[in-house]
Amino acid sequence: xxxxxxxxxxxxxxxxxxxxxxxxxxxxxxxxxxxxxxxxxxxxxxxxxxxxxxxxxxxxxxxxxxxxxxxxxxxxxxxxxxxxxxxxxxxxxxxxxxxxxxxxxxxxxxxxxxxxxxxxxxxxxxxxxxxxxxxxxxxxxxxxxxxxxxxxxxxxxxxxxxxxxxxxxxxxxxxxxxxxxxxxxxxxxxxxxxxxxxxxxxxxxxxxxxxxxxxxxxxxxxxxxxxxxxxxxxxxxxxxxxxxxxxxxxxxxxxxxxxxxxxxxxxxxxxxxxxxxxxxxxxxxxxxxxxxxxxxxxxxx
Ligand SMILES: [Mn+2]
Numbered sequence: 001x002x003x004x005x006x007x008x009x010x011x012x013x014x015x016x017x018x019x020x021x022x023x024x025x026x027x028x029x030x031x032x033x034x035x036x037x038x039x040x041x042x043x044x045x046x047x048x049x050x051x052x053x054x055x056x057x058x059x060x061x062x063x064x065x066x067x068x069x070x071x072x073x074x075x076x077x078x079x080x081x082x083x084x085x086x087x088x089x090x091x092x093x094x095x096x097x098x099x100x101x102x103x104x105x106x107x108x109x110x111x112x113x114x115x116x117x118x119x120x121x122x123x124x125x126x127x128x129x130x131x132x133x134x135x136x137x138x139x140x141x142x143x144x145x146x147x148x149x150x151x152x153x154x155x156x157x158x159x160x161x162x163x164x165x166x167x168x169x170x171x172x173x174x175x176x177x178x179x180x181x182x183x184x185x186x187x188x189x190x191x192x193x194x195x196x197x198x199x200x201x202x203x204x205x206x207x208x209x210x211x212x213x214x215x216x217x218x219x220x221x222x223x224x225x226x227x228x229x230x231x232x233x234x235x236x237x238x239x240x241x242x243x244x245x246x247x248x249x250x251x252x253x254x255x256x257x258x259x260x261x262x263x264x265x266x267x268x269x270x271x272x273x274x275x276x277x278x279x280x281x282x283x284x285x286x287x288x289x290x291x292x293x294x295x296x297x298x299x300x301x
Contacts, residue, residue, distance in 0.1 A: 006034035006107050013104035014074070017067045020100035025140045028096070031103040032147050038110055039154040045183035046114060046156040050163045051080030055279040057245035057252075057264035058118065059084065061092025061130065065268055065276055066101060068292035072278075073105075076299070079280065083159060085245040086118020086170030086202070090129035091270040096138060099148070114159055118170040118245065119202040121152035123191050153191040157201045158183055163283045165240040172204035172244055172261075173233045175213040175223050180237050196221055205247060206230070206256040206263070227257045234260065241285060252277030253289050262287070 009027055013019045023031075054073050059066050073082045084102060089095035106113045120126050126149070135145040159168040160180060167173075174197045186198055193199040203222040207214070210226035234240060242261045247254070252275045254263045266276045280288045280299070290298035 006030050010104040010107040013101060014108055017070065017101055020097045020104065021063070021094070023100050025138070025144060028100065028140070028144065029147070031100060031107070032151050034107055035103050036151050036154060038106065039151065039156075042154075042156055043184045044157045044186050044188060045180050046116075046159040048081060048114070048159065048161050050283060051112075052078060052283060053161060053164070053166075053281045054079050054082045055168065055243050055262075055264055055281060056082065056084045057266040057277070058087035058248070059092075059098055060087055060090055060120070060267040060270055061095040061098055061134075062267040062269040062276075063092070063094035063097045063101070065266060065292060066098050069266065069278055070101060070105060072292060072295050081112050081114060081161075083114045083168050084116065085168055085243070085264070086116045087120045087245060087267075088115070088118070089126050089131040090120040092130070092267060093134075093269065095131045095134050114168075115155060116159060116168060116170055117152060117155035117157055117202060119193075121149075121155060122193055122202070123149040123152075124193070126152075149191055150189070153189040157186070157198060160237075160239070164281060164285050165238065166281065166285065167234075167237070167239050167242045169201050169242065169244050171200065171202045171246045172206055172225055173229060173242065174200040174204065175225055175229060177232060177236060203246075206242075206244070206261045208256055227260075230257050230260055243279065243281070248274050251275055252291070253279065264289070266292075 056069055073079055088098050190198050199221050205224050207224035211228045213223045213225045216222040216224050244263055247263055248265050248271055252265050264277050264279050268276045277289050288298050
């Protein structure tokens with residue numbers, strides 16, 4: 001039995017990221033318990049008031065990429081927040097290590113590290129795309145996989161940065177008008193995405209060619225949304241921009257609707273032809289988009 005507490009584990013992992021690969025089952029349970037305790041106090045629409053943001057798209061088990069991203073955040077004292085915009089697990093080979101490292105960072109800096117839920121942080125998806133198999137191969141008791149998914153169900157769906165006036169979400173916005181206050185009233189712990197609005201936050205995609213919306217090829221209850229849906233949502237909530245993830249563009253990012261929506265993707269391991277990107281966004285919405293390897297060149301202050 002390990003009796004290390006969550007803070008000691010967090011410190012050890014952040015001193016040597018590869019320690020995240022070596023955790024025992026009991027250590028993982030300790031981290032999950034601490035994360036669930038922290039999430040209990042958080043609303044589904046998280047809010048931060050000020051500060052610069054490092055926005056990180058889908059990681060999908062790419063531990064090497066995640067290590068680069070987190071080392072940038074830890075070294076650069078001028079980056080106030082890091083926001084993981086969902087889809088940490090599945091597809092790549094090291095989902096467990098990625099979660100261990102992100103959980104360690106949250107435990108060390110809960111006010112500055114934000115993990116939003118992606119459509120792969122859903123049991124009906126991660127039972128099929130790698131995460132369930134990885135947890136099984138790890139040899140843990142069966143309930144560890146369920147414990148992970150209970151924690152995923154408690155993650156915030158969205159985050160609003162009040163100074164930037166940016167809305168962060170994994171997929172997109174729902175096709176029906178939605179006030180920020182309504183998001184906090186959605187059910188917490190919806191493990192299987194029974195709620196149609198929650199499902200749309202995690203699954204919807206922007207599409208430049210349409211004004212309103214159309215059904216998505218991704219499946220039932222999922223939509224592509226157009227310019228008028230975006231403008232209406234931003235106006236009714238006094239916001240200027242949406243930053244999301246969810247789609248693997250070859251450049252690792254794409255702007256939509258005259259830069260009202262930015263999409264970022266931050267995983268390469270599973271994706272042969274994709275260049276990962278992260279976005280550094282200051283309080284005035286000045287945005288620098290770069291590959292984690294190009295950080296030194298991209299950040300000239
Ligand atoms: Mn996704």
